[in-house]
Amino acid sequence: MPEPTYEERSGERVHQATSEPDPTDRRQFRRELARNSGDVQDATNNAINIVEAARLRPTGQHTEVPRAAYDKAPGPDAGLPDLVFSVVATAVAAGELVARTRERRRRRRQGDGHT
Amino acid sequence: MATPEQLAVLRAMVDGDFARQKELSNALHATGGLDGYGDVIAAAFYLAIRKQFPQRYSAQDVIRLVADTRAMFDQTGNVINPQYAERMVRSALGERGLVADIPDAEVVQTQIIVCSYLAAEGRLGDPQAFMAQVNEVLDEWSADDAAAK
Numbered sequence: 001m002p003e004p005t006y007e008e009r010s011g012e013r014v015h016q017a018t019s020e021p022d023p024t025d026r027r028q029f030r031r032e033l034a035r036n037s038g039d040v041q042d043a044t045n046n047a048i049n050i051v052e053a054a055r056l057r058p059t060g061q062h063t064e065v066p067r068a069a070y071d072k073a074p075g076p077d078a079g080l081p082d083l084v085f086s087v088v089a090t091a092v093a094a095g096e097l098v099a100r101t102r103e104r105r106r107r108r109r110q111g112d113g114h115t
Numbered sequence: 116m117a118t119p120e121q122l123a124v125l126r127a128m129v130d131g132d133f134a135r136q137k138e139l140s141n142a143l144h145a146t147g148g149l150d151g152y153g154d155v156i157a158a159a160f161y162l163a164i165r166k167q168f169p170q171r172y173s174a175q176d177v178i179r180l181v182a183d184t185r186a187m188f189d190q191t192g193n194v195i196n197p198q199y200a201e202r203m204v205r206s207a208l209g210e211r212g213l214v215a216d217i218p219d220a221e222v223v224q225t226q227i228i229v230c231s232y233l234a235a236e237g238r239l240g241d242p243q244a245f246m247a248q249v250n251e252v253l254d255e256w257s258a259d260d261a262a263a264k
Binding site for chain 1: 133134136137140141144147149150151152153154156157158160161165168169170171172173174175187188189190194203206207208209210211212213214215218219220221222223224225226227228231235252255256259
């Protein structure tokens, strides 16, 4: 049997009425939560930077990775290391193939290539 | 009094155009034009939260909203203080006396991030209509300021 959810355990939700949206209510809210001190400018910039950083973060990215790294899309030179590696690997493989072929021919000429 | 440039920053956020939001905000920051932006983002936060729960809400609703915001913008857990954020949401829904100890910078940062989450999820409704509502609230607050002088 599945575990009861939090809401099932706690019973019916207790609802509270939202206050009437009249000028008095708005005035009281303003007195408490409209903050215009000098800190506000920096806070505004901080908040906007936070929003911007999160917007650039792809969904599912591991949260331990610094946010600043998320938006670094692969640049135009991102494929270069792969390309270099691929060319070098092909050259090495071709070199090994040539060396093996020479060795086989040498053995055949010397008569010890057939066993 | 909100400036057209401040409203443009907010509009970019409401549209979910976060690159433009950043660009406009940087330009305003450089010229000191963000002075008074606290009112603009507070009005947007108030309306955005009430749009989610126009009639009623539960503790679970508030927790889930903050958790969803954190899941999108704060996977390190270092950006949004969930206690602060939940109290701010409840304050927008009409509960008073919960937020006096929250530092100004935390308030503004959380308001922007929660609004950005709701905008990104398309939960602010029609951007034009939302901005019109924000302007109405800001006009109301400007009238309060003028009356107080």
